[in-house]
Amino acid sequence: MLEITPTELKARLEQKDRDVHLLDVREADELASCGLDGAQHIPMLQLFTGLQAPRAEPETEIIVFCHHGVRSLEAAKYLRLNGFANARSLAGGLEAWANDVDS
Secondary structure (H helix, E strand, O other), X not given: OOEEOHHHHXXXXXOOOOOXXXXXXXXXXXXXXXXXXXXXXXXXXXXXXXXXXXXXXXXXXXXXXXXXXXXXXXXXXXXXXXXXXXXXEEOOHHHHHHHHOOO
């Protein structure tokens, strides 16, 4: 599956699942509004141009997120094409996280 729902991710995080790497692909000016604790921040353009890469092993499940889930879905696809076979996108992004899990 290419996406994970906010409630599925919440359950994984509550289990302190160490095999999950959170990756925030929003721009720097978007970070002040909200985020997920412990997430690595790589703006999508820097990820796509190879300027930065996830600090995770290729087999690690990477959960990519953005505001609405559109950019993160593209980033997850990109990561899968570049050796991170377990990259997934947070469905609906942080907007869905705020509506469904943590306002």
